[in-house]
Amino acid sequence: MADFYQNGIITTLHNLRQRSLEELEGELRSFKKKRPMALVLPSLFSELEGDALPNIVQELSKVDYLDDIVIGLDRASEDQYRQALEFFKPLNQSFKVLWNDGPRLQAIDAKLRAKKLAPKELGKGRNVWFCFGYVLAAERAKAIALHDCDIVTYDRSLLARLLYPVANPNFNYKFCKGFYARVASGKMHGRVTRLLVTPLVRALKKVYGQNDYLDYIDSFRYPLAGEFSFSTDVINDLRIPSDWGLEIGVLSELNRNYANNRICQADIADTYDHKHQSLSPEDTAKGLSKMSIDICKALFRKLATNGVVFNAETFRAIKATYYRIALDFVETYYNDAQMNGLNLDIHAEEAAIELFAENVLNAGHDFLENPMETPFIPSWNRAMSALPDILDELSEAVTADMQEYSDAI
Numbered sequence: 001m002a003d004f005y006q007n008g009i010i011t012t013l014h015n016l017r018q019r020s021l022e023e024l025e026g027e028l029r030s031f032k033k034k035r036p037m038a039l040v041l042p043s044l045f046s047e048l049e050g051d052a053l054p055n056i057v058q059e060l061s062k063v064d065y066l067d068d069i070v071i072g073l074d075r076a077s078e079d080q081y082r083q084a085l086e087f088f089k090p091l092n093q094s095f096k097v098l099w100n101d102g103p104r105l106q107a108i109d110a111k112l113r114a115k116k117l118a119p120k121e122l123g124k125g126r127n128v129w130f131c132f133g134y135v136l137a138a139e140r141a142k143a144i145a146l147h148d149c150d151i152v153t154y155d156r157s158l159l160a161r162l163l164y165p166v167a168n169p170n171f172n173y174k175f176c177k178g179f180y181a182r183v184a185s186g187k188m189h190g191r192v193t194r195l196l197v198t199p200l201v202r203a204l205k206k207v208y209g210q211n212d213y214l215d216y217i218d219s220f221r222y223p224l225a226g227e228f229s230f231s232t233d234v235i236n237d238l239r240i241p242s243d244w245g246l247e248i249g250v251l252s253e254l255n256r257n258y259a260n261n262r263i264c265q266a267d268i269a270d271t272y273d274h275k276h277q278s279l280s281p282e283d284t285a286k287g288l289s290k291m292s293i294d295i296c297k298a299l300f301r302k303l304a305t306n307g308v309v310f311n312a313e314t315f316r317a318i319k320a321t322y323y324r325i326a327l328d329f330v331e332t333y334y335n336d337a338q339m340n341g342l343n344l345d346i347h348a349e350e351a352a353i354e355l356f357a358e359n360v361l362n363a364g365h366d367f368l369e370n371p372m373e374t375p376f377i378p379s380w381n382r383a384m385s386a387l388p389d390i391l392d393e394l395s396e397a398v399t400a401d402m403q404e405y406s407d408a409i
């Protein structure tokens with residue numbers, strides 16, 4: 001059984017395994033009148049052909065408290081968009097598929113671009129941003145969940161546990177982050193979370209002393225989880241990073257906009273596995289190497305907005321402190337793995353830490369060289385003020401695409 005310890009400055013909602021999924025879903029059904037619920041799924045077309053998404057769709061088709069599912073489809077040709085519309089048909093909820101590469105959504109993007117409001121980078125952040133715009137335009141959902149489409153261990157209890165804290169009308173949470181242990185096939189995963197984020201946050205605390213923002217990030221048991229839920233009004237003011245800083249960036253935005261007692265985290269799965277990316281030690285523009293640089297920059301940028309000063313010396317101190325703390329963590333993880341009968345490859349862990357330490361410096365260098373660089377997509381509030389009809393146009397474009405390319409929906 002899990003413990004019920006509160007480890008930080010936000011609320012942790014545990015899974016004490018005392019109630020059935022059916023009971024939880026029954027309660028969610030009773031919430032839906034006051035707080036209608038939607039799910040956002042950022043997806044690549046290639047994920048439709050993978051192992052995870054077919055099972056996710058099957059599981060979701062059994063969920064009866066959810067009103068809407070908004071799927072953002074990236075990297076799909078016209079034919080693949082048609083295939084996607086067929087693929088998602090087993091869903092029993094009202095669903096929409098945003099064909100992000102299609103001519104209608106590209107025209108919306110061009111309109112935003114002309115006002116310098118369009119996302120600069122392709123990827124999950126951009127996809128999620130357009131989906132959020134669609135949810136705002138639909139004006140129905142009050143509670144929204146988002147999860148990745150590559151979860152191979154998915155079952156529908158993940159969604160129920162993720163949505164519950166923001167869907168329950170008696171709770172006041174604006175945002176809930178999911179957490180779990182990424183343990184699968186006899187191994188401990190979550191390399192960037194375990195070996196970069198936690199030790200780097202601890203190193204920054206050591207170098208700069210107590211800091212409310214670092215305490216806040218350190219309170220999340222899985223800060224990089226792609227699974228979170230929130231009340232719809234959160235979207236208006238949210239600036240989403242378009243790079244791999246997405247998860248940290250969203251947490252930072254919530255920290256800026258809300259008090260800590262409006263934010264929680266929930267234990268959403270006993271086991272979790274997903275598609276693993278390569279570490280990519282040879283190319284900093286790819287894989288976990290790129291991810292680690294984007295995450296470091298997201299942390300540095302946020303600290304700078306709190307008045308923290310960085311220079312080449314401080315980055316060297318941060319790197320050295322990070323490296324020592326991260327190496328100490330390897331022993332901790334190794335012993336935890338041993339006691340639980342898991343494998344932990346010490347060499348691979350230390351090689352990842354060496355790469356991440358180098359990338360702490362690379363990120364620091366980029367940060368000092370390009371002080372004006374920002375990966376943030378403007379908030380929907382700003383986009384709507386510049387282009388008041390943009391949400392209606394987005395909604396019409398999605399409906400028109402679905403009508404044109406599918407005859408049976």
Ligand SMILES: O=C(O)[C@H](O)COP(=O)(O)O
Nearest residue numbers: 189190191192193224276
């Ligand atoms: O959460 C993480 O640390 C990264 O997404 C990498 O995860 P993985 O080691 O499970 O692939």
